[in-house]
Amino acid sequence: MHSKQYDQLTASQKKAVFHIEGPLLVLAGPGSGKTRVITYRIAALIDSGVKPYNICAITFTNKAAEEMRQRAITLGSSGGAHISTFHSLCVRILRRYAAIAGINSNFSIYDASDQTHCIKQAVKDCDLDTTNFSPARMLEAISTLKNNLTDVDSFKAQADDFFSKKLVNVYAHYQKLLTERNALDFDDLLMKTALLLQNSHDVCKELGNRFKFLLIDEYQDTNHAQYKIAKLLASNHNNICVTGDPDQSIYRWRGADIRNILAFEEDWPDATIVKLEENFRSTANILEIADNLIAVNQKRKQKRLIPTRPRGKDVVVEVYEDELQEAHGIAAEIRKLAEQGVSLRDIAVFYRVNSMSRTIEEAFIRSKLPYQIVRGVEFYGRKEIRDVLAYLKILANPNDQLALLRIINTPARGIGKTTIDKLRDYADSHHISLYESLKRAGAMVSVSKAAKANIATFVNMTEQLKKNLTGPVASLTRLVFDQSGLAAFYKPDQGALENIEELISAAAIYDQQTEQPSLLDYLQQISLFSDADSYNTTVDRVALMTLHAAKGLEFENVFIIGLEDGLLPHERSIEDRDQLEEERRLFFVGITRAKTNLHISCAQYRTIRGQLLRAIPSQFLYELGINFAPSAKENHYDSDDEEDDDADITDDTDDTFQEVQKFTSGQLVWHKLFGLGRVHEFMNMGANSVVVVRFNTGQTKTLMVKYANLSKQ
DNA sequence: CATAGCCGCCTTTTT
DNA sequence: GGCGGCTATG
Numbered sequence: 001m002h003s004k005q006y007d008q009l010t011a012s013q014k015k016a017v018f019h020i021e022g023p024l025l026v027l028a029g030p031g032s033g034k035t036r037v038i039t040y041r042i043a044a045l046i047d048s049g050v051k052p053y054n055i056c057a058i059t060f061t062n063k064a065a066e067e068m069r070q071r072a073i074t075l076g077s078s079g080g081a082h083i084s085t086f087h088s089l090c091v092r093i094l095r096r097y098a099a100i101a102g103i104n105s106n107f108s109i110y111d112a113s114d115q116t117h118c119i120k121q122a123v124k125d126c127d128l129d130t131t132n133f134s135p136a137r138m139l140e141a142i143s144t145l146k147n148n149l150t151d152v153d154s155f156k157a158q159a160d161d162f163f164s165k166k167l168v169n170v171y172a173h174y175q176k177l178l179t180e181r182n183a184l185d186f187d188d189l190l191m192k193t194a195l196l197l198q199n200s201h202d203v204c205k206e207l208g209n210r211f212k213f214l215l216i217d218e219y220q221d222t223n224h225a226q227y228k229i230a231k232l233l234a235s236n237h238n239n240i241c242v243t244g245d246p247d248q249s250i251y252r253w254r255g256a257d258i259r260n261i262l263a264f265e266e267d268w269p270d271a272t273i274v275k276l277e278e279n280f281r282s283t284a285n286i287l288e289i290a291d292n293l294i295a296v297n298q299k300r301k302q303k304r305l306i307p308t309r310p311r312g313k314d315v316v317v318e319v320y321e322d323e324l325q326e327a328h329g330i331a332a333e334i335r336k337l338a339e340q341g342v343s344l345r346d347i348a349v350f351y352r353v354n355s356m357s358r359t360i361e362e363a364f365i366r367s368k369l370p371y372q373i374v375r376g377v378e379f380y381g382r383k384e385i386r387d388v389l390a391y392l393k394i395l396a397n398p399n400d401q402l403a404l405l406r407i408i409n410t411p412a413r414g415i416g417k418t419t420i421d422k423l424r425d426y427a428d429s430h431h432i433s434l435y436e437s438l439k440r441a442g443a444m445v446s447v448s449k450a451a452k453a454n455i456a457t458f459v460n461m462t463e464q465l466k467k468n469l470t471g472p473v474a475s476l477t478r479l480v481f482d483q484s485g486l487a488a489f490y491k492p493d494q495g496a497l498e499n500i501e502e503l504i505s506a507a508a509i510y511d512q513q514t515e516q517p518s519l520l521d522y523l524q525q526i527s528l529f530s531d532a533d534s535y536n537t538t539v540d541r542v543a544l545m546t547l548h549a550a551k552g553l554e555f556e557n558v559f560i561i562g563l564e565d566g567l568l569p570h571e572r573s574i575e576d577r578d579q580l581e582e583e584r585r586l587f588f589v590g591i592t593r594a595k596t597n598l599h600i601s602c603a604q605y606r607t608i609r610g611q612l613l614r615a616i617p618s619q620f621l622y623e624l625g626i627n628f629a630p631s632a633k634e635n636h637y638d639s640d641d642e643e644d645d646d647a648d649i650t651d652d653t654d655d656t657f658q659e660v661q662k663f664t665s666g667q668l669v670w671h672k673l674f675g676l677g678r679v680h681e682f683m684n685m686g687a688n689s690v691v692v693v694r695f696n697t698g699q700t701k702t703l704m705v706k707y708a709n710l711s712k713q
Numbered sequence: 714c715a716t717a718g719c720c721g722c723c724t725t726t727t728t
Numbered sequence: 729g730g731c732g733g734c735t736a737t738g
Contacts, residue, residue: 086728088728251728253725254726254727353725409715412715414714416715418714548727549726571725572726608724
């Protein structure tokens, strides 16, 4: 590492980089060079004599971890530092201290769809109806409990109301299923690690000695369990450095607790605080609207974005007829940019929900624009991929009943439902795993002769394959694919075959990059991977992603679509003030990804779940502080779904420049269509003033005062 | 025991 | 609109 390189840093960045010992809080706004500070900090630690081995950096995504490793290497700091997400770190810890944590080290990691299977089973076992105790609701409740480190026993002690008492049962059953299958879900990884550190001083001390310097990025999005892990790990030495931006906290729904970063100084009284407020990314006008928007949030520390770039092109807010027009408008705009020589990789389209990508995709296909969708788990969710992985999982963890049930008769090998039911009954009554019962099937009277032979063949095959548990994973995957019969089964499906080849080459990369490749390690790693991690920044394609996925990225040209009431802010967030603020932060994150060109759009009509609906511009558009008037063109805006002109009362048609009625929060109002309601929020924008009303019908609407024709009650 | 077809359910964001 | 589970049929 050449000292010269440090000269590129600003004074405050240097302060964060060279503060070696003790707690450090880096409050870093968007585009402030935070990632750079962290990588330089790793280099500076090593320069000052710290062994890479003693450094542990925690990132928010696997992709961020990968990038940080690369950057650290280019900076000249040798590898060896542990850089990963919280979840990956937990897997390593739990595997190492499995016995103390009371688990088996070859555990499977259950993803959302695995969880759903188990929770459905658990709800059924508890004889509850799935309307009031829907799988989604149960999972959410259990996830919250786990995030707060409440295990079954401690929850049992505090559950007093009806719902909680039922939930205890479901929770207990669910955990029992996971334990029997030797599986942990995402939340377990965190909870078990936190409890391990909490309950075992030896482990806590040992790990504190191993990781003498702890760095945590995106600290604003840590949940309680992660907070606890960080605190316990650092309790041995106080060398904890966290970075984050409360204005970019967008994972509250997943248990993220913004108080973790807000109260850092209380947790670590001798903490040094460095603020990085300068923004090196965006033009001054982009930052201006971001600033205006985020200033509306009540629950926040005042903070300004200080631009270092001059003003650039105006931010464009476009109103389209419907989502098709919007998609084609954006495609046309991108074509224009491309003709001006802009690389497609410098362009991104952000949206609130994944389903919105379809319309954009179709328009891009028609316009022959290459794109890549950065999506959650599409690849690993594919049937053929899940099939292959299920075979592999069975080899690593024979107790993984979910995996076994998936492939026991896929491809069909004459082990049908009746046989499987008998095997399950046998396993249950003898308290053995399903796989174990397969081995004993030969002795079961009720199982048919043919089935017995088929089961024996299956068991034989898996036992043979098990001999390859250590060593390269790619070759094993191919072997499994061929031997299992999946190869023959998927032969007619070219797409499936290609996906499997992709899986095998990914495994080959793993084999190359890992010192001691093993199936178990591979499976546990890829369980934590998502497609977003494979987002390729080098290919020349437009990137399509949700606003959540956009976190941590930056682009020259950004398009944010669907700025409509109910979409952004999302309808599920409108009721709650805190959630509304989070939606605003989400929009803020999107805006601040843009370096030079920012296009924001909304549509007047949008098809949602197959229904064409009239859309109302998002209240956020009025908060940007730019002159946004949806009716600027010939477009006429009604506040509701009716087509009638209620211009009869406010007959002054030329009221554009006149002040409109003002409202205050809490006021009762009457609307012709929605009836009685209470004012939630009023934004005074002169003639374009907007009012958010919660109607007694349960709906919350954002209305333009000049069209809404509200009367005060 | 396998397959096709139908019905009903869910649908925000993700490690 | 899409997927998973169930049923009826071969």
